[in-house]
Amino acid sequence: MTNKRIYIAYTGGTIGMKPSERGFIPEPGYFSEQIKKLPELAYPDMPEVTMHEYDTLLDSSNITPDDWYSIASDIESKYQQYDGFIVLHGTDTMAYTASALSFMLKNLSKPVIVTGSQIPWSQMRTDARDNLITSIFLASSYPIPEVTLYFHNRLYRGNRARKTDASGFHAFESPNFPELIKVGSRISVNQSFLLENSNQPLQINRIKESQVVVLTLFPGFSAETLEAVLNSGVRGVVLMTYGMGNAPCNDSKFLHLLAAANHAGIIIVNCTQCLRGGVDMTSYETGHELLNAGVISGFDMTPEATLTKLSYLISSGRSNNEIKQAMQTSLRGELTRV
Numbered sequence: 001m002t003n004k005r006i007y008i009a010y011t012g013g014t015i016g017m018k019p020s021e022r023g024f025i026p027e028p029g030y031f032s033e034q035i036k037k038l039p040e041l042a043y044p045d046m047p048e049v050t051m052h053e054y055d056t057l058l059d060s061s062n063i064t065p066d067d068w069y070s071i072a073s074d075i076e077s078k079y080q081q082y083d084g085f086i087v088l089h090g091t092d093t094m095a096y097t098a099s100a101l102s103f104m105l106k107n108l109s110k111p112v113i114v115t116g117s118q119i120p121w122s123q124m125r126t127d128a129r130d131n132l133i134t135s136i137f138l139a140s141s142y143p144i145p146e147v148t149l150y151f152h153n154r155l156y157r158g159n160r161a162r163k164t165d166a167s168g169f170h171a172f173e174s175p176n177f178p179e180l181i182k183v184g185s186r187i188s189v190n191q192s193f194l195l196e197n198s199n200q201p202l203q204i205n206r207i208k209e210s211q212v213v214v215l216t217l218f219p220g221f222s223a224e225t226l227e228a229v230l231n232s233g234v235r236g237v238v239l240m241t242y243g244m245g246n247a248p249c250n251d252s253k254f255l256h257l258l259a260a261a262n263h264a265g266i267i268i269v270n271c272t273q274c275l276r277g278g279v280d281m282t283s284y285e286t287g288h289e290l291l292n293a294g295v296i297s298g299f300d301m302t303p304e305a306t307l308t309k310l311s312y313l314i315s316s317g318r319s320n321n322e323i324k325q326a327m328q329t330s331l332r333g334e335l336t337r338v
């Protein structure tokens, strides 16, 4: 065993579930007992591992911003005692949690790896074993100072990852940013893409109950829907647009509502519906009109990163101008401006 110490926060997810009449459900105690018996932990390359099972194990579809805060606070309280952290989590909202943690944990100098599995540990063909063992090994061997997501032989920047396959083992991708580590018989680290250690003390920031909504445009989207949302007390909107950030430019009510909302202090961020590539509102008239209405660009951020970043910035009490500026700046490597 190495002299490294790794802390595992077990929040729930398929990884520790067992079959029931209502489908897979988390079973308290079961997975923690399995980990204690894991023979791989006795190998000389492995660290000392402590696993903490949360009181309520969640299917990640039930995760809320309060749970993100519990995870971030848990990491903060154990920060000095451990060399790295693993968050065991369901895959459904894993990319949201990885993004949220990346913004909530400022000045991270130790690895935080979020992982889980598509098939539970309890099942014969499980992918949990590799995801967990390799995450433990990476967290103790590569001091990558950021929140990452490990799945099926790849370590991704957490706020760049997306779940792109509902059932396949290769369930995550990082469409707009290279993977940080490729794991095969050799482990290859994409060193030049890693974030730098700020060497500043860790700071955690809460994301409060979100006053942010995600609105997806579609042909026939009515301005009345937008109006209802804008009048519901929101502070921010992630507008999921077409292609390079385009929206109808022949609907004057739609454009007027956006401009009025911007004047009233609602921050509207343009995020593309496309999996790859980003927003450039100067390419088409249909994008230009959004720019004129005060909509800001989300560039190549994932919807998960855009939503959690906007929620984090609004929760931080910054002024609207500061929020707009920060939204268009890379804070944790989540965005590339071209």
Ligand code: ASP
Pocket (backbone or CB within 6 Å): 012, 013, 014, 015, 058, 059, 060, 061, 089, 090, 091, 092, 093, 116, 117, 118
């Ligand atoms: N529904 C599960 C969850 O997100 C799916 C998974 O873990 O793969 O908790």
